[in-house]
Structure formats: structure tokens, C-alpha cells
Amino acid sequence: MLLLRHLAFLRAVFFYSITAFGGPQGHYAMMLKTFVQKRKDITEHELLDLLSFCNMLPGASSTQTITLIGYKRGGIPLAILTLLVWIAPASILMGSLSFLLNYLDGIGINIALFKFIRPMAIGFVAFSAVRMFHVAIHNTITRVIMVVAAIATFLAFKTPWIFPTLIVLGGIVTNFSDKRIPQQGEPPKQTKWGNLLIFLLIFAIAGYLSETATRQNWKYRKAFNLFENTYRNGSLVFGGGDVLIPMMYEQYVTRPETKRVLQKRPDVLKMNRDEFLTGSGIVRAIPGPVFSIGAFVGGMVLKSENDPTLQVVGCVLGAIGLFIPSALLVLFFFPVWHNLKKYAVIYRSLEGINASVVGIIAGATFYLIKDILFVELWNLQINGFLDISVVIATFIVLYYTKIPPPVIVLVCLVLGWLL
Secondary structure, X not given: OHHHHOHHHHHHHHHHHXXXXXXXXXXXXXXXXXXXXXXXXXXXXXHHHHHHHHOOOOOOHHHHHHHHHHHHHHHHHHHHHHHHHHHHHHHHHHHHHHHHHHHOOHHHOOHHHHOOHHHHHHXXXXXXXXXXXXXXXXXXXXXXXXXHHXXXXXXXXXXXXHHHHHHHHHHHHHHHOOOOOOXXXXXXXXXXXXXXXXXXXXXXXXXXXXXXXXXXOOOOHHHHHHHHHHHHHHHHOOOOHHHHHHHHHHHHHHHHHOHHHHHHOOOOOOOOHHHHHHHHHHHOOOOOOHHHHHHXXXXXXXXXXXXXXXXXXXXXXXXXXXXXXXXXHHHHHHHHHHHHOOOHHHHHHHHHHHHHHHHHHHHHHHHHXXXXXXXXXXXXXXXXXXXXXXXXXXXXXXXXOOOOHHHHHHHHHHHHHHO
């Protein structure tokens, strides 16, 4: 019954999952176009609130945001279905890559098809920044916060703590004034601790089983090690895929080659450098969450066992190990956050938090476009003129027309193939 009642929404999530290029910043703009403007599942203010909240948590922020959209529509059951529909296409593609890698000609396969996807994604991010500006920026202090956040994001885009730090500081700044008072509403409800307890219990059990499997040399110990590694990474990473990928590179490529590990634990989970870089390149060229690289890494590190079934298990464990912490954390903390907003100190913070998010999106736009402006156009490269044209055209189409995002993606793929 739940599936039938929300079938149209889940279908929209699926089409979003197979056309959402550009990482978290691009994903947000497609959410705005699909779930706010077209379907009206949530309002622009609600989406901005979700973005602010998810950027304060560790894990996959765009995955957490789409999960919460499902949660607001149909509670935890629909949130879980939304999560599964969102992560499935990219995870299946990346898991399949771990089987097919030996038959592909490196990362150059069909790469020309995707050459306009990056500028298209920048156009999506710019559209998101402009729309959110109209919603959240309406006085001097929010303009100042936005500008500072944009500059800080541009200068420290790949620093893991920059996003939550800017959001917290923005909330502190607007709390200096007591003129903003909380809306009248129901008093805060009692906190339900179930999801957080599950999160902590899985963390503890995964660590115990991984260590025990290693000490006692269980037959399938690498599967236990894999789940513990990915669950830990998914629980602690701030900054999304740009931070996750270097963490996993250190875990599976650099660390296994250190002298200490080679002497004491030579049979750890590992990949070679070329395999990992191929996977990390392809995951950025396909739609969906960057965290789907977990399915590829899981399959590759268990490929050495020469058991196809175990390799499939590795793909599954690698994906769910990264995504489960994000879901559990967001589904626990969102009701808490929603209740805390009843308090004046939190409510007054929202203005600065939302302004920081707009600044982050604006800073991300300039960061992503800098190579086109300062490298390609400066050197009068024809690709630079084509790329900037795609950025501008994407923004104009999104802002002034009702053409759905999947059509824009398809047009850019066709242009890449033709040009």
C-alpha cells in the first residue's frame, strides 16, 4: 500500500538518481527543480532547511537530503525506500565495474560522451545559488555571512571541516541579536533514541567482529574487515565524496604498502593505484552519489579471493557500509533538530545557517568554474568557450523554462557525442 501510494514520488526519485550528475552541489539544484518546482513535495524554505541540517552531519549529504524528503512525505518506511531507489543505480554500475575492469580500456572509455557534464553541473549549481539567494538573503547580516562563507568555501573547498564550521559560525553570528523570536508552536517532544542506539550498536559490533575475525583468521574475515572499514568511513567523514575518496585511497592503496603493514599484516584489504584511480574517475562521470564508489572498492578488495559470490558480497557490503551510517544519523538527528528549533537560541540561528549554505553553494560555483575561466579561456582554448557556453545555457534553461533536468542531461550527453 505504501509503495502504491507513493509510486509517483519513487519514480521521480529514480529518474533523479539516473540523471543527477555533478556531486552534491549539482544534486541540490536538481532536487530544487524536481521536488520543489515541479512536484512541490517540499517548499524552497524546507529544502534550504534540510541542506543546512545535512551539511552539519558526517556522511553523504545529498543522500541524507533526499532521504529526508522521503521521510517528510511518508515517514521512516518511505525514507528507506527513497534511500534504496537513490543509491541502487550508481551502486550497481560501480559494483559491475569491479567485474568488468579488466575488459575496459581504462578510464578513456566513452569519456567524450561526458565532456559537457561538468559545465552542465556547474550551471545547475549556479541556478541553485541564485534561487536560494532569493529565499534566504534579505538583510545586511545575511549578505555579510553569505559573502564570507562564499570566500571561505572558494579558498578551502576541499578542507573537510569547512562546511560544518561555516554553518555553525553563521548560526552563532545571528544569535547575537534577540530580535528574532521563535514561532509559536507545540513544545519540544521527547527524543527517541532508537536510531542512534542502532548506529552505535552496529559500530561496536562491526569493530568487534572485524578484530575477532582477523585474530582468529576466519575464512571470510576480509568481508568483516571490509564492512567495518566502510562503516567507520561513512560514520566519520565530513565533506562528502571529495574527502571520502582520499580517505579510502589511504586505507586501501597507501597503507597496505607501508613497511609496518607489510611486516605485520601483509594480507590486508588492498587495491593497486591504477584500479582505484580508475574507479574514482568513473564514479564522478556517472549520475548518483559519489559514495557509490564503496560498491566498486568492496568488489575489488575481495576480488583476490577468486570467488565471484564473495565479490558480489563485497560490492553489497562496500555500498551499505558507507550509506547506512548516513541514514541512521540523519533519521535520528532530524527529529531532534526539528524539536530544538522551538527554542529561541536555535530559531535565531537559522537565519545565519541558511545564509551560510547559500554562501557555500555560491563559493562552490566559483570554485568549480575557476579552471574554465582561468585556464581554458585565458589560454583561448576552444573547449573553454564551449564549456562556458554550456554553463550559461544550462543556467538560462533552468531559470527561465520548465524543461526537466533529465532532458538537459540527455542534450549534454548528445552534444558530447557529436562534438
